[in-house]
Amino acid sequence: MSGRGRGRRTMTFNVDSVGISRGDSFPPSVQQPTPPFPVMEQKPLPLTGGEEAEYLLALKQEFRGAMKSLPCFIQPAAAHRDVERYSDKYHSSEQSEHLMDWTPDWKRFPKELRVHVRKPHRDGVSLSQSNRVQTSQKKKTVKEKEEVLLKLESLEKKEEQQSSGGEEEEGEEKKKQEEEEAEGEEEYDEEEFEEETDYIMSYFDNGEDFGGDSDDNMDEAIY
Amino acid sequence: MTVQEVRLCGLLLQEHFGEVVEKVGTHLLRNGAQHLRAIVHESGISLDLVKKSLCVLVQHGACVFSSSRKGPGSPTQYLISCDRILRILRYPRYIYTAKTLYGDTGELIIEELLQRGHMTMSSVVKTVADRLTQNMEEGRSMDYSEVSSAFSKLVETHFLQRCPPMATAQTTDTTTPATPADPVSTTLPTPESFPDCYKVPHVTLIGRGKRPLSSEDGEDQRNAKKAKLDSETHGDEGVYWQVNFERFHLHFRDQAIISAVANKLDQTSSEIVRTMLRMSEVMTSPTATCTKPLSANEIFRSLPTSYNIARPILDQYLSLLVDDPMEFVGKAGESGGGMYVVNLHRALANLARATLESVVQERFGSRSARIFRLLLRKRHLEQKQVEDFAMIPAKEAKDMLYTLLSQNLAQLQEIPKTPDFAPSRTFYLYTVNQLPTARLLLQNCYKTVANLIERRLFETKDSKRLLEKSQRIEAILASLQASGAEPEQLTEVEEMITAPEKQQLEALRLHINKLDSAENQVDETIFILESYINSTAASTS
Numbered sequence: 001m002s003g004r005g006r007g008r009r010t011m012t013f014n015v016d017s018v019g020i021s022r023g024d025s026f027p028p029s030v031q032q033p034t035p036p037f038p039v040m041e042q043k044p045l046p047l048t049g050g051e052e053a054e055y056l057l058a059l060k061q062e063f064r065g066a067m068k069s070l071p072c073f074i075q076p077a078a079a080h081r082d083v084e085r086y087s088d089k090y091h092s093s094e095q096s097e098h099l100m101d102w103t104p105d106w107k108r109f110p111k112e113l114r115v116h117v118r119k120p121h122r123d124g125v126s127l128s129q130s131n132r133v134q135t136s137q138k139k140k141t142v143k144e145k146e147e148v149l150l151k152l153e154s155l156e157k158k159e160e161q162q163s164s165g166g167e168e169e170e171g172e173e174k175k176k177q178e179e180e181e182a183e184g185e186e187e188y189d190e191e192e193f194e195e196e197t198d199y200i201m202s203y204f205d206n207g208e209d210f211g212g213d214s215d216d217n218m219d220e221a222i223y
Numbered sequence: 224m225t226v227q228e229v230r231l232c233g234l235l236l237q238e239h240f241g242e243v244v245e246k247v248g249t250h251l252l253r254n255g256a257q258h259l260r261a262i263v264h265e266s267g268i269s270l271d272l273v274k275k276s277l278c279v280l281v282q283h284g285a286c287v288f289s290s291s292r293k294g295p296g297s298p299t300q301y302l303i304s305c306d307r308i309l310r311i312l313r314y315p316r317y318i319y320t321a322k323t324l325y326g327d328t329g330e331l332i333i334e335e336l337l338q339r340g341h342m343t344m345s346s347v348v349k350t351v352a353d354r355l356t357q358n359m360e361e362g363r364s365m366d367y368s369e370v371s372s373a374f375s376k377l378v379e380t381h382f383l384q385r386c387p388p389m390a391t392a393q394t395t396d397t398t399t400p401a402t403p404a405d406p407v408s409t410t411l412p413t414p415e416s417f418p419d420c421y422k423v424p425h426v427t428l429i430g431r432g433k434r435p436l437s438s439e440d441g442e443d444q445r446n447a448k449k450a451k452l453d454s455e456t457h458g459d460e461g462v463y464w465q466v467n468f469e470r471f472h473l474h475f476r477d478q479a480i481i482s483a484v485a486n487k488l489d490q491t492s493s494e495i496v497r498t499m500l501r502m503s504e505v506m507t508s509p510t511a512t513c514t515k516p517l518s519a520n521e522i523f524r525s526l527p528t529s530y531n532i533a534r535p536i537l538d539q540y541l542s543l544l545v546d547d548p549m550e551f552v553g554k555a556g557e558s559g560g561g562m563y564v565v566n567l568h569r570a571l572a573n574l575a576r577a578t579l580e581s582v583v584q585e586r587f588g589s590r591s592a593r594i595f596r597l598l599l600r601k602r603h604l605e606q607k608q609v610e611d612f613a614m615i616p617a618k619e620a621k622d623m624l625y626t627l628l629s630q631n632l633a634q635l636q637e638i639p640k641t642p643d644f645a646p647s648r649t650f651y652l653y654t655v656n657q658l659p660t661a662r663l664l665l666q667n668c669y670k671t672v673a674n675l676i677e678r679r680l681f682e683t684k685d686s687k688r689l690l691e692k693s694q695r696i697e698a699i700l701a702s703l704q705a706s707g708a709e710p711e712q713l714t715e716v717e718e719m720i721t722a723p724e725k726q727q728l729e730a731l732r733l734h735i736n737k738l739d740s741a742e743n744q745v746d747e748t749i750f751i752l753e754s755y756i757n758s759t760a761a762s763t764s
Contacts, residue, residue: 042586047740052319056743057736059315059334066338067239072279074241074272107461108389109281110288110299112259113274 224252224305227669232308234676239311240279243268247276251286251303258298277301283340284386284465310468312672312746317471321382328365328373331355333382333466341386341465344374344424345457375423381470384420386463424459473509476754480570483577484544484551491532492540496551498526499565510761512568518559549573568758575661575755578748582664583632590615591623595655598633603652624653631663658759665752672745679738686731693728696720 047053067073229252237245250266251257259277263270280286286303314337322330331351336342342350348370355365377383477500485493502525503514523537532540541563544552551570556562576599584592594613598604604612610620627633638650683690696719703713720728 042588045585047737047744053740053743056315056319057740059318060739060743063314063318063334063338064238070338072240072244072282072340074243074275074279104278104282105461105463108386108463109278112299113278113281 227666231669231673235311243272244276256300256302341463384467386465513564513566516555516562519561571755571758598655603654668749
């Protein structure tokens with residue numbers, strides 16, 4: 001207690017014992033976290049090489065690669081890119097093929113896991129079946145689609161009216177129309193994305209529907 | 224479960240089963256046993272994906288399910304096993320061991336089982352035979368019976384075991400499965416507790432491995448073939464096999480002891496220890512602290528004649544082994560020319576201690592290691608004593624000692640002479656506790672591996688474009704070669720990868736190989752430390 005306020009900190013024990021002699025000042029206190037990558041004072045030893053290590057390495061890399069192509073490697077619902085592409089159809093079928101390989105013995109799994117896991121198997125087999133399974137969800141998208149189509153149609157009509165005015169503008173108009181159509185598609189995709197359902201993967205729209213009557217379209221999708 | 228373990232498990236799951244499984248897995252790791260609804264609700268992943276992920280985890284034995292304590296009818300709970308996921312790190316070593324013991328067939332059997340989780344014997348045999356046939360030259364094929372016999376050998380030596388049968392599969396078909404029928408027993412059934420765990424069923428499998436049909440034949444044919452194969456029955460439906468990791472670990476442990484003896488003493492003594500271990504392999508239980516006593520006579524008779532060890536020399540070697548400070552071999556009695564045991568747990572403790580010492584030596588220098596060893600041997604020492612015994616100048620010794628203390632490798636024990644803990648009247652004793660230090664180091668190892676994986680992912684992500692390009696070009700080259708293209712065409716395609724790109728790819732490959740190798744080698748340390756920690760847990764309980 002007597003040492004308080006004398007300007008120099010004193011300790012309640014003999015500081016000599018921790019390696020600080022009488023005249024020395026205390027080491028400065030550190031008030032920041034230690035660096036994430038501290039300097040290494042000792043160089044690490046090289047890795048052991050040799051045939052065994054190399055074989056193990058090859059096994060490891062091969063195994064990792066093999067796991068990626070197995071059915072148990074579950075891909076997250078692929079994030080939708082800007083527009084639907086023709087090639088999407090083939091990507092999704094590739095994946096479902098993997099899933100088809102895996103038919104676990106359901107006796108070994110809890111019942112509650114069972115029913116829905118089969119879904120992806122069906123998805124790959126035929127579109128119509130998957131549609132039937134998910135009719136209720138599909139209806140929603142169909143509705144949206146209808147809206148988009150109606151919008152497009154009205155736009156088309158408007159443009160037709162405009163284009164009747166002058167033939168020179170037609171070229172330009174067409175371009176515009178195309179642009180607008182593309183925009184429409186993009187919008188449509190975004191809406192789909194907001195739904196965030198993975199079944200979209202299996203659904204492929206070949207684009208034919210856009211020209212057709214909206215009523216026809218309804219029939220086709222619902223079953 | 225520590226933060227490091229969870230992080231490493233997450234990375235391993237991500238690499239082997241994809242991101243979705245990783246999310247479900249880490250969620251389960253963090254929150255303990257949960258039922259399906261809770262997982263879906265809390266993790267925010269769609270129900271379908273959660274179900275699929277759980278299926279994958281159950282399939283690979285990483286996750287067990289049981290009805291909760293409330294009794295039958297309550298929702299099934301899922302419990303993930305951290306240890307089981309960490310085994311993924313050791314997969315290459317299991318496969319390699321199977322190769323050294325049982326050749327290519329054994330290697331492929333283990334590899335196939337590790338990839339798929341669990342399989343029936345017939346499907347393993349078929350896939351392996353097909354794969355072996357594929358690698359053989361044209362016109363030759365692998366007989367199923369050969370693969371079957373390799374499989375049986377693996378089962379006989381307990382490297383493979385049956386998956387425990389589902390307790391409820393037959394009884395309750397309509398309600399949710401309620402494993403262990405009586406809710407009192409909370410311990411999960413181990414595979415070993417079932418009597419025919421190592422019984423190979425009678426499988427009727429005749430035929431040879433097939434080559435995959437060329438892709439021209441189309442999907443229909445392949446599917447048709449698959450359907451036909453599936454419809455066949457082989458008499459082992461419902462009997463699934465998995466890799467017995469414990470047995471592999473026993474083998475690794477024995478190998479570690481043998482190679483340690485070889486390094487410490489010489490080749491001959493290691494062969495003697497190997498013989499002793501092999502003799503007692505069947506008799507000793509996996510958790511025993513030492514092997515069953517073997518008389519010198521027995522050992523002599525079992526030594527392979529090719530070693531050319533005469534009886535008196537054997538006695539000399541045995542007494543040398545007993546006197547060795549590592550205490551691998553102990554003497555249990557005098558009868559029968561001397562009874563000898565292999566101190567399994569002592570050996571593991573000594574190996575772990577050597578690992579700790581070498582870690583200190585490599586990180587803090589040999590003089591710090593001297594202090595560390597000194598503390599290990601003398602248990603408790605005052606600072607002054609450390610300086611004197613280690614024969615290191617006081618100032619440096621203090622510095623090293625404090626570094627060890629701040630790294631938690633050494634501990635400080637205060638013993639006050641008076642109840643007021645006044646520093647001047649207190650003994651400060653430095654000590655090293657082997658077990659907590661080993662635990663600390665084990666966590667560091669997990670962290671190291673996680674960091675290595677993270678780094679590897681970063682490296683691959685950084686040059687993803689380049690990797691994709693090289694893959695594409697390789698594919699083009701392969702297809703061109705198959706169609707018999709001109710050599711100029713081939714070189715033209717090859718030149719699509721520029722020289723600097725090639726250099727970059729080469730550097731990347733080197734880095735990734737190094738990181739992967741490092742992962743493998745850290746796992747060896749992890750194995751020693753884990754076995755040591757497990758052995759202490761087994762001997763105290």
